[in-house]
Amino acid sequence: MSEPNFDAIFSAIETKKPHLISLLAEAVAIPSVSAEPERRPDIVRMVEWVKKHLEQLGATCELAQPGDQQLSAGSTIPLPPILLGKLGCDPKKKTLLVYAHLDVQPASREDGWHTEPFTLTEKDGKLFGRGSTDDKFCLEGMEESGSEGLEETLKARKDSFLSDVSFTCISDNYWLGTTKPCLTYGLRGICYFTVEVAGPTQDLHSGIYGGTLYEPMSDLVWVLSQLLSKDGQIMIPGLADHVAPLTETEREMYAKMDFDHDEYAKHINTTKLLKATKEETLMARMRYPSLSVHGIEGAFHGAGAKTVIPCKVTGKFSIRLVPDMKPKVIDELVVKHLNELWAQRGSPNRFNPISDPVLITASTTPTCFSAKHLKIQLFGATAFHSGPAWLADPHGPNFQAGARAIKRVYGVEPDYTREGGSIPVTLTFQELTGAPVMLLPIGANDDMAHSQNEKINVTNLVKGTKTLAAYILELAKA
Amino acid sequence: MSEPNFDAIFSAIETKKPHLISLLAEAVAIPSVSAEPERRPDIVRMVEWVKKHLEQLGATCELAQPGDQQLSAGSTIPLPPILLGKLGCDPKKKTLLVYAHLDVQPASREDGWHTEPFTLTEKDGKLFGRGSTDDKFCLEGMEESGSEGLEETLKARKDSFLSDVSFTCISDNYWLGTTKPCLTYGLRGICYFTVEVAGPTQDLHSGIYGGTLYEPMSDLVWVLSQLLSKDGQIMIPGLADHVAPLTETEREMYAKMDFDHDEYAKHINTTKLLKATKEETLMARMRYPSLSVHGIEGAFHGAGAKTVIPCKVTGKFSIRLVPDMKPKVIDELVVKHLNELWAQRGSPNRFNPISDPVLITASTTPTCFSAKHLKIQLFGATAFHSGPAWLADPHGPNFQAGARAIKRVYGVEPDYTREGGSIPVTLTFQELTGAPVMLLPIGANDDMAHSQNEKINVTNLVKGTKTLAAYILELAKA
Missing domain, CATH: 3.40.630.10 (Zn peptidases)
Incomplete structure (x- = not known):
């Protein structure tokens, strides 16, 4: 040819x-x-x-x-x-x-x-x-x-x-x-999770009921707050063990890449990234898992002020997977952690952690x-x-x-x-x-x-x- | 007459x-x-x-x-x-x-x-x-x-x-x-608060960016999780000092009231109320303050799965006031506490706690x-x-x-x-x-x-x- x-x-x-x-x-x-x-x-x-x-x-x-x-x-x-x-x-x-x-x-x-x-x-x-x-x-x-x-x-x-x-x-x-x-x-890869906390049969007036019940929204924000440390580390026990170790050859590849750390920080409008160096930030994107909290279904989400106690709220978060994390194993670790958190919380509300509930x-x-x-x-x-x-x-x-x-x-x-x-x-x-x-x-x-x-x-x-x-x-x- | x-x-x-x-x-x-x-x-x-x-x-x-x-x-x-x-x-x-x-x-x-x-x-x-x-x-x-x-x-x-x-x-x-x-x-009475955490200029893809930045949603759920203890106590330092002390005469009034504690728990569909007795539950409704988290504006709130990192999220909560709490004083205590929490958090995101932002x-x-x-x-x-x-x-x-x-x-x-x-x-x-x-x-x-x-x-x-x-x-x- x-x-x-x-x-x-x-x-x-x-x-x-x-x-x-x-x-x-x-x-x-x-x-x-x-x-x-x-x-x-x-x-x-x-x-x-x-x-x-x-x-x-x-x-x-x-x-x-x-x-x-x-x-x-x-x-x-x-x-x-x-x-x-x-x-x-x-x-x-x-x-x-x-x-x-x-x-x-x-x-x-x-x-x-x-x-x-x-x-x-x-x-x-x-x-x-x-x-x-x-x-x-x-x-x-x-x-x-x-x-x-x-x-x-x-x-x-x-x-x-x-x-x-x-x-x-x-x-x-x-x-x-x-x-x-x-x-x-x-x-x-990705695993997507929803965490449902259900209490009263219907939404309640916070003036009339506030102070007497375990509010699902307080339970939920606490559970969601226990997934990441303040410096962005995933706090799911055992999860890090499933991440393939970094090799020296691989580390060198990140060092050589055309990537401006400061420009990236500026692009996402922040004065401080989670990681201090170019290589660490690249690895955080490419070869380490991350967890993001996306939102809450069932709570007040409009503009202005509303004083309701939502009766059932569902938190949504996802974890990005890297080699060698297997979705099924990660699902199990996450659900186990959520259930342990819930046991710690001691709330009488109904808790339902679900992995991958829906099609993405x-x-x-x-x-x-x-x-x-x-x-x-x-x-x-x-x-x-x-x-x-x-x-x-x-x-x-x-x-x-x-x-x-x-x-x-x-x-x-x-x-x-x-x-x-x-x-x-x-x-x-x-x-x-x-x-x-x-x-x-x-x-x-x-x-x-x-x-x-x-x-x-x-x-x-x-x-x-x-x-x-x-x-x-x-x-x-x- | x-x-x-x-x-x-x-x-x-x-x-x-x-x-x-x-x-x-x-x-x-x-x-x-x-x-x-x-x-x-x-x-x-x-x-x-x-x-x-x-x-x-x-x-x-x-x-x-x-x-x-x-x-x-x-x-x-x-x-x-x-x-x-x-x-x-x-x-x-x-x-x-x-x-x-x-x-x-x-x-x-x-x-x-x-x-x-x-x-x-x-x-x-x-x-x-x-x-x-x-x-x-x-x-x-x-x-x-x-x-x-x-x-x-x-x-x-x-x-x-x-x-x-x-x-x-x-x-x-x-x-x-x-x-x-x-x-x-x-x-x-009531004081209504919004807590805004702003990061990127616009929403980001959690796959592409997740793991590199301080996500506003994680900051916010943590701040909201620090307002109430798991047993419903308001964790705003100094706030309890502004609640008028309970008198013996007053305590007797609650004991006499026609109120069925179990019926109330059933009415709000729970197996455990925050307080153990009829008198305490009545007092929690009538003569003690309460705090409720109502929701979050700006995050994903629909059904299904969405994998966005929201760029700006606003939490909403309110505190019910009792004698002798003055709204202005309580506003100051709450905003001070929020700012202290924020300093602890150490996030580069922009934080804006506002009391009473809107007409109710x-x-x-x-x-x-x-x-x-x-x-x-x-x-x-x-x-x-x-x-x-x-x-x-x-x-x-x-x-x-x-x-x-x-x-x-x-x-x-x-x-x-x-x-x-x-x-x-x-x-x-x-x-x-x-x-x-x-x-x-x-x-x-x-x-x-x-x-x-x-x-x-x-x-x-x-x-x-x-x-x-x-x-x-x-x-x-x-």
Whole structure:
């Protein structure tokens, strides 16, 4: 096989910049919010939009129907279809599975957006819009769907659609900083917990009843206050024993990474981070567990003053998992600790600690690039409860191809990072295909995925497209 | 003055029972919810309805316009008019000021009501409906209005409308149990606090950032956990020094009260109350302060799982005040304690403890009874920030008249109670008129004011009307 003409491809992509932006604008304009059932038709529209574009590229597409989604109100609505695409079918070639997602987080102007979230708006070289960086930025196609049903859909196709996958690439995370690209070889997992404290049958007037009863809210804030020390250490006995020990080689990697500790502190608007050094902060994000308290259901949460004693309150927190923490073992440790705290508390209220009570919706999409050197499979959509961490070998052929692509486009060696967040489908792919998975992020760390004023830089969009193209070409050579 | 014919009056009231119930049904059908701006026209309608009834009784009415209400969204709407009524104007007679309120708490079927909340529904001798017991139950008139502006309206009329008030009667609280009537000579006051902890400029993804920063939510739940011991003791240093000492006479009063400790525990659905004995529980409600944590603004509060790190969270709690606690002093003690806790915590987040940040809306109404023995003044509406406790002498002529009325209707001596809740306008009346105030409750303690399935018993409605009539007649004799 002859060496591909990288320069010609890069210059073709450069020429297509306005087209790339207008495609992204079309995609952003479809408010495919998976958390809002009333937006479900928009997700279906998004899927159809992607399918059309894939078929124009010559892909053969299938829409898998994963069934119904159970809503918390007790009703059900159909899950959006899962789009599975194939481009090329030469059995002599390797198969690359490309994967991202097209559903987005909710967004509205009132949340603090400076522009309309579902109108792609360019300003100072940045493209603002919900989904611009998470995850609608790819060249040709992307597709969104709710959450549930992907794993089943994939398992059912283990020996067909997935049988000849040689590599998987997922582009759904971010650089460490704003200038240097990276490849990602690890993800933290997650266990989600709710702690319910129930007392009176209904809310009570704090004037009439206050002082006579054990109030569920006081019990709950105390329990939640006993999970972390004031310097952010997780206070679950035994949990630290399950964290893989740090090796010297690994420690050196953190020292070399392009990461500005002070800039990071400024970015999150604090005068003091939990950790004192760059290396410790990187390790806290990448290779150690963390615990966050997210909120309380059932208590007064509005503005102003209300004097009710809530009768039943439910605290929510989650723990990010790292190797070698197993979700089931961690669940047990946490529930044991919660029950011990409760015994200490001595309250007559009813206590119910639950691990992973609900689905945490994740989402996925096919991304596609029209390289003829590889047979490419495309598709999307998943759901997950808790999930374990993921750790890959950053020295295999998949990562080598990614690194060469980055070198070609950016002229530098990438950092090798691990991501603090969780993309559980990564593990599903690895397990079902038995082939290596790589995360190849395109966006910068200030893109504000999941938050207000999400954006992607025009340069990231264009260079990212070149990188994905070069990666496929490099992989074909491997 | 000849002895009034109590029997004839009681039997006239008995005959009018269907009329009483139909009046109450008309009043309940007007959804005069003061917390919902869109219901404001319903409050005006309620005021007009009462005014019409008062004028039919011969009262001279004035509608005072207290100005505008500032809504949290930044807009304003007009406060409802305050109705001031006079019935009789013989300067040789004493003047009784009768006071209650007509605005109600929000209510909707979905909250767990078994009947339509704004349709009075009779079942097993109980009249269910929002406002049935709080506070639309009086015979002839009642009026509702939002909150703000009453105090100013009253102050401006200190030397006119209020100049010759000899006694005040407010019927806006409840019996201790379900069978024995009481007169109430004390109320707890309230101080309301918010504690804001602010960190990042916007919400963060707990996967990407978790483990590196001091999370505001962890700081806040810890601060809130340090306000009460696990057995419900307030942990604000110095606060207990401001509580008036218990006297032996007072202790004996609690021992004599008609109150079933086990029944109370069952009523609030607990196997263990904070206090072990009837007397201690009564004192905890009536003569000791209490602290309740109401909720958190800014954190995740919905159903399901969300993995965000909230950037700014605001805890809400209040303390019920008793003699001799002065709100200003208590505010200072609490804010000092919060700041000390914060110094201990050592977090770089921004901490802002505020006392009494917002108006707590209260509400009032005129109630009227057409006795000719007294000149009666009628009216309603107030607003308050925090308010101190109130304590009256239960042995003066106002209480004696109330006790004789109860004896006539129920055949028993009333209990003399203090109420755990706050009705700050009580103090306003006492201060502006210089005359004694008495609380004369009509409803039973299971009437569920402010909660789902609020009701008043038919017997309480009828006997309460008789009691109010007898009270006015007894007061005229005093």
